[in-house]
Amino acid sequence: MTTADLINKIVQVAAALAIFAAVIGLILFLIDKAPKRGRDGFQLVAFLAPALLLLGIGLIYPAVRTSIAAFADNTGNFIGLDNFVWMFTQPDALRTLANTVVWVVLVPLVSTIIGLAYAVFIDKARGERIFKALVFMPMAISFVGASIIWRFVYEYRPEGREQIGALNQILVWFGAEPVLWLQSDPINTLLLIVVMIWVQTGFAMVVLSAAIKGVPTEQLEAAQLDGTNAWQRFRNVTVPGIRGSLVVVVTTISIATLKVFDIVQTMTAGNFGTSVVANEMYNQAFRSQAPGRGSALALILFIMVLPIVIYNVRILRQQREIR
Amino acid sequence: MASVTFDKATRLYPGSTKPAVDSIDLQVADGEFLVLVGPSGCGKSTSLRMLAGLEEVNDGNIFIGDRNVTDVPPKDRDIAMVFQNYALYPHMTVAENMGFALKIAGVNKDERAERVLEAAKLLDLEPYLSRKPKALSGGQRQRVAMGRAIVRQPQVFLMDEPLSNLDAKLRVQTRTQIASLQRRLGVTTVYVTHDQTEALTMGDRIAVLKDGVLQQVGSPRDLYEKPQNVFVAGFIGSPAMNLFSSDMADGGVKFGSSVVNLDRKFLQAAHGSKITVGVRPEDVIVSTTPGDGLEIEVDLVEELGADGYLYGHATTQGGERTDIVARVDGRLHPHAGEKVYLLPQPGHLHAFDAETGVRLNDAAAIG
Numbered sequence A: 001m002t003t004a005d006l007i008n009k010i011v012q013v014a015a016a017l018a019i020f021a022a023v024i025g026l027i028l029f030l031i032d033k034a035p036k037r038g039r040d041g042f043q044l045v046a047f048l049a050p051a052l053l054l055l056g057i058g059l060i061y062p063a064v065r066t067s068i069a070a071f072a073d074n075t076g077n078f079i080g081l082d083n084f085v086w087m088f089t090q091p092d093a094l095r096t097l098a099n100t101v102v103w104v105v106l107v108p109l110v111s112t113i114i115g116l117a118y119a120v121f122i123d124k125a126r127g128e129r130i131f132k133a134l135v136f137m138p139m140a141i142s143f144v145g146a147s148i149i150w151r152f153v154y155e156y157r158p159e160g161r162e163q164i165g166a167l168n169q170i171l172v173w174f175g176a177e178p179v180l181w182l183q184s185d186p187i188n189t190l191l192l193i194v195v196m197i198w199v200q201t202g203f204a205m206v207v208l209s210a211a212i213k214g215v216p217t218e219q220l221e222a223a224q225l226d227g228t229n230a231w232q233r234f235r236n237v238t239v240p241g242i243r244g245s246l247v248v249v250v251t252t253i254s255i256a257t258l259k260v261f262d263i264v265q266t267m268t269a270g271n272f273g274t275s276v277v278a279n280e281m282y283n284q285a286f287r288s289q290a291p292g293r294g295s296a297l298a299l300i301l302f303i304m305v306l307p308i309v310i311y312n313v314r315i316l317r318q319q320r321e322i323r
Numbered sequence B: 001m002a003s004v005t006f007d008k009a010t011r012l013y014p015g016s017t018k019p020a021v022d023s024i025d026l027q028v029a030d031g032e033f034l035v036l037v038g039p040s041g042c043g044k045s046t047s048l049r050m051l052a053g054l055e056e057v058n059d060g061n062i063f064i065g066d067r068n069v070t071d072v073p074p075k076d077r078d079i080a081m082v083f084q085n086y087a088l089y090p091h092m093t094v095a096e097n098m099g100f101a102l103k104i105a106g107v108n109k110d111e112r113a114e115r116v117l118e119a120a121k122l123l124d125l126e127p128y129l130s131r132k133p134k135a136l137s138g139g140q141r142q143r144v145a146m147g148r149a150i151v152r153q154p155q156v157f158l159m160d161e162p163l164s165n166l167d168a169k170l171r172v173q174t175r176t177q178i179a180s181l182q183r184r185l186g187v188t189t190v191y192v193t194h195d196q197t198e199a200l201t202m203g204d205r206i207a208v209l210k211d212g213v214l215q216q217v218g219s220p221r222d223l224y225e226k227p228q229n230v231f232v233a234g235f236i237g238s239p240a241m242n243l244f245s246s247d248m249a250d251g252g253v254k255f256g257s258s259v260v261n262l263d264r265k266f267l268q269a270a271h272g273s274k275i276t277v278g279v280r281p282e283d284v285i286v287s288t289t290p291g292d293g294l295e296i297e298v299d300l301v302e303e304l305g306a307d308g309y310l311y312g313h314a315t316t317q318g319g320e321r322t323d324i325v326a327r328v329d330g331r332l333h334p335h336a337g338e339k340v341y342l343l344p345q346p347g348h349l350h351a352f353d354a355e356t357g358v359r360l361n362d363a364a365a366i367g
Helices: A003-032 A039-069 A082-089 A091-122 A128-140 A143-153 A166-173 A187-213 A217-225 A230-241 A243-258 A262-267 A277-287 A291-322 B044-052 B094-104 B109-122 B138-152 B168-185 B196-202 B220-225 B230-235 B264-269
Strands: B004-011 B021-028 B033-037 B059-064 B079-082 B156-160 B188-193 B205-210 B213-218 B242-249 B252-255 B258-261 B274-279 B284-287 B294-303 B307-315 B321-329 B339-344 B350-353
Touching: A003 A039, A039 A291, A082 A091, A082 A291, A091 A128, A091 A187, A091 A243, A091 A277, A091 A291, A128 A187, A143 A166, A143 A187, A143 A262, A187 A230, A187 A243, A187 A262, A217 A230, A217 B079, A230 A243, A243 A291, A262 A277, A277 A291, B004 B044, B021 B044, B021 B059, B021 B205, B021 B213, B033 B044, B033 B168, B033 B196, B044 B059, B044 B079, B044 B156, B044 B188, B079 B138, B094 B109, B094 B138, B109 B138, B138 B168, B168 B196, B188 B196, B196 B220, B205 B220, B205 B230, B213 B220, B213 B230, B230 B242, B230 B274, B230 B350, B242 B321, B252 B274, B252 B339, B258 B339, B274 B339, B284 B321, B294 B321, B307 B339
Parallel strands: B033 B188, B033 B205, B079 B156, B156 B188
Antiparallel strands: B004 B021, B004 B059, B205 B213, B242 B252, B242 B274, B252 B258, B274 B350, B284 B339, B294 B307, B294 B339, B307 B321
């Protein structure tokens, strides 16, 4: 790119911003000039319309299209529930669903427990910030980056050759044979889950640590005088005090886990029995040229996320009654 | 139930050179209501927290009964505390809050419910037992905090400014309720407040602290009639005692052109040629006859119905201005701009060493 190109681009950006400002200004001006009667309704529409329009184009329309496609074959003919029948009968598709369940159970549970324990143990400790940064850092790495890092950890070289994967090297040190980790079903799914946990623990830890600091000291002191030991205090004061954050953490991680795609795609591309719903959705829709099946998987994914979101909202509403 | 003893207890915060609580010696008798009072930062709360075990004791010892609890964790001290912001558990109902300590102690469900109900009756909390703290008013929350302490039947109650979050009217009401409740239960109580009125009205005895040092311990009457130093004199009583330095004269101290008698032995004990004299606003004689004591120019008279408070100032020889408050009759009193003359009522002059601030005369009596 030459300097002239660059200047050109900058001018374009500036022009775009100016046009944006002008349009917004015009809208605001017109709203202001709206007739007194019914002004509220007018303003409501004018302010909501852009957002609603974008939501409609970006979210609602694709959702509707996907839902329709889920009941159609490759050429767009309506075929009823065939795509779903395939999903719940084919061993491969069933395996995908089963894997997803394993992911969704293990990842939120383990990352939240580790994150919570870590947050509790480093709370008010010396060097807390450094300890936090250490665990939080993986959050800053993309799933693909994290997967590449961990693929090295699981890397296999035939026996006798020098091992470059940490896991196999440790095995070799103990005198065992190296293992083709990522191809060993079913442990390979667990190894992929470890990557997700590694990334999500930092998130859980940071949110929960902040929540723990929000529990009033007096409540803990009152509990101390009420005769509780450290564990009882944790169970009866700290955990109820951070319940809202716990629910947010668990549900956020659950949703992220349901949608996990990059890790599986990067590590095994869904082979060797590691596929999950999001990954299979991509494979069916774009590789096997079966958009109907892909859409059906997407719909199932959506239905699986829904109860988590509802639960989240309900708990947050309950919490409001306490605070 | 038990007595409480502070034996040279000291708390030095890390990184600080001056102790927050400086070797305090204090005995609280079994069943007594002791009030710790002082301005903010005087170490009264820290002392209470040391007794609770929430604050480390760096030096000295603390006893509950005959038991040295200096290094005993809070949970094993058998004390209950009412916190300033009540520290109720927000996710538990009132009944659960009150019964929590019993639950932890392994008391069975029926007995727990019975004891909670008993305390709830005592505090008029019965209708609220199944509510969460958020659904209670400030006064009700305060009572739940009290209930939580009572249910425990502890050896000692600790209260850390439990009334400061209530409005003025409720505070006065609750003040009497707490005091009468304590007398009924007969549990040794240590109560912290910064409000000297609370201290005077509630305590069997009052301990005044300043800068981590115990100034004086005594009954409310003692502290009022015979403050041991200038600080206590100025802190206890409202409006505060008039304190100003005055020249010694032969056989007394000067009050303007008059001389108020003071025993020679007290005068001899003083350092320097001046002493600090104190007269409570309610102990002055205000006269309009020139020459009858210290000349005061009236700035303002506050009428409170039956009484009035005269705010004025005296100008001493050096040209220094001393503010003076005097209680006057609510109907018949001097007016702003007038000059009046002020003398202490016989027997109500407090004399303090100008240098050390220590009290010179025995009782509030003239020589």
